[in-house]
Amino acid sequence: MVRFAFVWKLFRIHYHETSQLYVRLHSCQTKRIQKVLMILLLIMSLCSFGFVAFINALNTLSVAFQYGLLTQGLCFMYLSSFLILFLLIGLRMDTFLYGGESTLLFTWPLREEELFLTRFLYVYGYSLLVNAVVLIPLFVSVYLLTKVTLLSLFSFLFVFFLSPLLPIALGIFLAPLKITFVNKKPFLQYLFVLVPSFFIGFLVFMGSKSELGVVHEQQVLSQLSRFGQVFFFYHMAQSITCFFPCGTIFISASLLLFLLSFSFGVARFSQDFRAYHAMHTRKRVHTSHPLENKAHTPFMALYQREVRTISQSNGMRLEYSMEMILPLFLLVLWSLGGGLSVSLSLAQVSQESSIENLILFGVLSLLSSLCLVSASSVSREGKTFVLDTIFPVRSTTMIGAKTLFHFVSATIPYGLYLVILFYWQGQIDSSFVVYCLLFVLNSFSMCFWNLAIDYRNPYINWDLPIQAMKSNMNVLFSLIVNVVLVFMSIGLLFYMKGLYPLVCVFSIIHCFLGYKVCLHMAIKQRGV
Amino acid sequence: MIELKHLSKRYDKRSLPAVNDLNLQIKDGIIFGFLGPNGAGKSTTISMLNGSLKPTKGSVSMNGFDLQKNPLAVKKMIGYVPDNPLLYEHMSGREYINFVCDLFEVSALDRKHGLDKMVQLFGLDTVIDQKIRSYSHGMKQKVCIISALIHHPQILILDEPMVGLDPKSSFILKDLMKRFAKNGGTVFFSTHVMEVAENLCDEIGIIKKGNLLFVGSFESLQKGRCEKLEQIFLSLTGEDDIEDEVEKSLW
Numbered sequence: 001m002v003r004f005a006f007v008w009k010l011f012r013i014h015y016h017e018t019s020q021l022y023v024r025l026h027s028c029q030t031k032r033i034q035k036v037l038m039i040l041l042l043i044m045s046l047c048s049f050g051f052v053a054f055i056n057a058l059n060t061l062s063v064a065f066q067y068g069l070l071t072q073g074l075c076f077m078y079l080s081s082f083l084i085l086f087l088l089i090g091l092r093m094d095t096f097l098y099g100g101e102s103t104l105l106f107t108w109p110l111r112e113e114e115l116f117l118t119r120f121l122y123v124y125g126y127s128l129l130v131n132a133v134v135l136i137p138l139f140v141s142v143y144l145l146t147k148v149t150l151l152s153l154f155s156f157l158f159v160f161f162l163s164p165l166l167p168i169a170l171g172i173f174l175a176p177l178k179i180t181f182v183n184k185k186p187f188l189q190y191l192f193v194l195v196p197s198f199f200i201g202f203l204v205f206m207g208s209k210s211e212l213g214v215v216h217e218q219q220v221l222s223q224l225s226r227f228g229q230v231f232f233f234y235h236m237a238q239s240i241t242c243f244f245p246c247g248t249i250f251i252s253a254s255l256l257l258f259l260l261s262f263s264f265g266v267a268r269f270s271q272d273f274r275a276y277h278a279m280h281t282r283k284r285v286h287t288s289h290p291l292e293n294k295a296h297t298p299f300m301a302l303y304q305r306e307v308r309t310i311s312q313s314n315g316m317r318l319e320y321s322m323e324m325i326l327p328l329f330l331l332v333l334w335s336l337g338g339g340l341s342v343s344l345s346l347a348q349v350s351q352e353s354s355i356e357n358l359i360l361f362g363v364l365s366l367l368s369s370l371c372l373v374s375a376s377s378v379s380r381e382g383k384t385f386v387l388d389t390i391f392p393v394r395s396t397t398m399i400g401a402k403t404l405f406h407f408v409s410a411t412i413p414y415g416l417y418l419v420i421l422f423y424w425q426g427q428i429d430s431s432f433v434v435y436c437l438l439f440v441l442n443s444f445s446m447c448f449w450n451l452a453i454d455y456r457n458p459y460i461n462w463d464l465p466i467q468a469m470k471s472n473m474n475v476l477f478s479l480i481v482n483v484v485l486v487f488m489s490i491g492l493l494f495y496m497k498g499l500y501p502l503v504c505v506f507s508i509i510h511c512f513l514g515y516k517v518c519l520h521m522a523i524k525q526r527g528v
Numbered sequence: 529m530i531e532l533k534h535l536s537k538r539y540d541k542r543s544l545p546a547v548n549d550l551n552l553q554i555k556d557g558i559i560f561g562f563l564g565p566n567g568a569g570k571s572t573t574i575s576m577l578n579g580s581l582k583p584t585k586g587s588v589s590m591n592g593f594d595l596q597k598n599p600l601a602v603k604k605m606i607g608y609v610p611d612n613p614l615l616y617e618h619m620s621g622r623e624y625i626n627f628v629c630d631l632f633e634v635s636a637l638d639r640k641h642g643l644d645k646m647v648q649l650f651g652l653d654t655v656i657d658q659k660i661r662s663y664s665h666g667m668k669q670k671v672c673i674i675s676a677l678i679h680h681p682q683i684l685i686l687d688e689p690m691v692g693l694d695p696k697s698s699f700i701l702k703d704l705m706k707r708f709a710k711n712g713g714t715v716f717f718s719t720h721v722m723e724v725a726e727n728l729c730d731e732i733g734i735i736k737k738g739n740l741l742f743v744g745s746f747e748s749l750q751k752g753r754c755e756k757l758e759q760i761f762l763s764l765t766g767e768d769d770i771e772d773e774v775e776k777s778l779w
Binding site: 294295296297298300301302304305308309312313383384386387389390391392393394527528 | 578579580582595596599600603604606608610614615616618619623626627628629630631632633634635636639659
C-alpha cells in the first residue's frame with residue numbers, strides 16, 4: 001500500500017528543493033517588494049501567454065464554427081496543446097529525476113511506487129499550470145461561440161485534468177530510452193529536439209500549402225481538414241457534445257495510459273534514477289584538448305571559460321541549441337496560427353516595405369532577446385562564482401569576455417537570421433544598414449542590462465546546470481527589460497520615419513547606460 | 529605582511545556580528561594559525577581577507593596595499609585555498625591551472641616548469657588531463673593548492689587545507705608552507721586539527737563568536753604550563769567540560 005502521508009511529505013521536500021520560485025519567495029535574502037514584483041511578473045507573463053493563446057484559439061474556432069467544424073477545430077487545438085505539453089514536459093521527464101533529497105533517497109525506507117508518485121505529482125502539477133495557460137483561454141473562446149451546457153462544462157473539466165496524462169505517459173516511456181542513449185552518446189540528446197522539430201515542420205508542411213499572404217480562413221480550414229480528426233483528440237473534442245461514448249472512451253483511454261505508464265515508471269524508477277545520476281557524477285573523461293600549457297590573455301581565458309561552461313554541460317548545450325532553433329519553431333507556430341500570413345498581408349495592403357522591415361526587425365530582435373546567454377551568464381558559474389571575486393581581473397575584462405560571448409553566440413546567429421529574412425523578402429535597401437546597426441546596438445544593450453540584472457542577485461545555488469538557465473528568475477526579469485527595449489526601438493522607428501540617426505543615438509544612449517549599470521553591479525559584487 | 533584594523537562583519541543589521549572589531553598584524557615569514565569552534569567567524573574573516581566578502585567596518589591591507597583601495601594589487605599577491613574545493617568541474621585539472629595562470633598572467637615557460645613539478649609532487653600526473661568532475665575530494669584539494677601556488681604569491685591564505693588530503697599530500701603541504709614562510713612569504717590558515725597548529729604555526733589566533741580571544745605564539749599561550757594546545761583551546765573557548773557532557777548525554 002502507498003503511504004500517502006509519506007508521499008505528501010516527500011512531494012513537499014522535492015518541490016521545495018527544486019522550485020526556484022519557492023526558494024526565492026521563501027528566502028530571507030529576498031525583500032518583500034521583490035517578492036511582490038516576482039509574483040506580479042509571473043502573473044503578467046502567464047496572462048500574456050494566455051492572451052496570445054486566447055486570440056489564436058478564437059481565430060481558429062470562429063472560422064471552424066462558421067463552417068460547422070467546431071469539433072474539428074477543438075480537436076486541432078487539443079492536438080496543439082498536447083504538442084506544447086509534450087515539448088515542455090514529456091521530452092524533459094528525465095529532468096524530474098533529480099531532487100535535493102536525491103543522495104539520501106535510496107537509504108530511506110521508502111517504496112518505489114511512493115517515490116515515483118512524488119515525482120509524478122510534481123510533473124502533473126506543472127502540467128496543470130501549463131494547461132491553465134493553454135486550455136482555459138480555449139474554453140473561454142468556445143463559450144463565446146456556443147452555449148454553455150452542464151455537459152460541456154463537465155467535458156472540459158475532464159479534458160483539463162486528464163489531458164496531461166498522454167504527454168506525461170509518453171515522457172515516462174521515452175525517459176529510459178533518452179537516458180540510455182544520452183549516457184552512451186551525449187550528442188544523441190539533440191535527437192530529442194530535432195525529431196519533434198521535424199515532426200512539427202512536417203505538420204506545417206502538410207497543413208499549410210498556402211503561400212505567404214493567402215487568406216487566413218483558407219489556411220485554417222486546410223489545417224482542420226487534415227488534423228481535425230486525429231483519433232484520441234477527436235474523442236476529446238467530441239465529448240463536448242456527446243459524452244457517451246466519446247467522453248467515456250477518452251476517459252478510459254487516459255486512465256489506461258496512466259496505469260500503464262505508472263506501472264512502467266515504478267518498475268524502472270530506481271534503475272533510471274541511478275543511470276541519470278551516473279550521467280552527472282563520476283566519469284573518467286579525457287579531455288580532447290591538446291595537453292599543452294598554452295598561455296592566453298585574461299580576456300581570452302575568460303571568454304573560453306564562457307564557451308566551455310555551455311559546451312561542456314549537456315543540459316546547457318541543449319538549452320542553447322533550442323534557443324537557436326526557436327525562431328524557426330516560433331515562425332512555424334505563427335504560420336500555423338495564421339499570424340504570419342495576416343501580418344504580411346497587412347504589410348502588403350499598406351504597400352509599405354518599411355512596415356515589413358519593421359515587423360521582421362521587431363520579431364528577430366524580440367527573439368534574440370529570448371536568448372538566455374547573457375541573462376544567466378553569472379548564474380551559470382554556480383558556486384564557483386566566488387572564484388570570480390578572488391581572481392585579480394577587472395570587472396571591465398569580465399564583462400568584456402561575457403559580452404564577446406553574447407556577440408558570438410546570440411548577435412551573430414540572430415543577425416544572420418535577420419539578413420536571410422530581409423533577403424528572402426527582397427527588402428535589402430538603404431534602410432537595411434540602419435536596421436542591422438540598430439539590431440547590433442540593441443543586442444549589446446540587452447546583453448549589458450541582462451548582465452546587470454544577473455550580477456545584482458545571481459542564482460548560484462543550483463543542483464543541475466540547466467537550472468541556472470531554466471529556473472532563474474533573473475532570466476524572466478531580463479526578458480521583460482528586453483521586451484521594453486525592443487518595443488521602444490520599434491516605436492521610435494515607426495514614429496520617427498526617416499530620422500534614423502536619432503533612433504541610433506537613442507540606442508547608443510541606452511547601450512551606454514546599460515554598460516554603466518552593469519559595471520556598477522559587477523564592481524559591487526566583485527569589489528574590483 | 530597582513531594587517532587587519534577594526535575588521536567587522538555583520539550579515540544582518542539585527543543579528544550579532546560574525547566578526548567583531550578584529551585587529552591583527554601578521555609579519556612576513558610567519559605561519560599564522562587561525563583557530564576557533566564552528567561558526568566562530570574563521571571563514572568569514574578569510575573571505576574578507578581574500579576580497580570575496582566586503583567588511584561592514586574596518587580595513588584589510590597586505591604588504592602595504594589596502595584591499596578596498598587597491599583590490600587588484602592585493603588579489604595578485606594572494607594564493608587562496610578554500611575549505612570546499614571550488615573548481616570548474618567541466619575543465620581538466622591542467623586546463624583549470626592554466627586558466628588560473630592566464631588570469632594571474634604567468635608566462636608560458638614559468639607555468640610549464642611549475643605545473644609539471646607540482647603535479648608530480650602531489651601525484652596527480654596520471655589524472656591531470658581528466659575532467660575535474662571525475663576527481664575525488666582530495667584530488668580537487670590538490671588542484672586548488674597547486675593553483676594557489678603556481679603564480680608565486682607573496683601571501684598564502686588557506687581555509688582548512690588538510691581536509692581530504694592523504695597523509696603524504698598533507699605532509700607535502702605542511703613542508704611547502706614551511707618553505708614558503710622561510711622564503712619570506714606569509715601564511716594565514718585556519719584549521720581544526722590542533723596538532724597541526726601546534727607543530728606548524730609560529731603564531732596562533734583563537735576566535736570565538738567573532739571575537740579574538742588570543743593572539744601570540746604557542747609558548748606564550750602555554751604560560752609555562754605543560755598542557756597541549758587542544759586542552760588550552762577548549763578551556764579558552766569554555767568547552768573544557770566536554771567529557772562530562774558526552775557522558776551525560778550518551779550514558
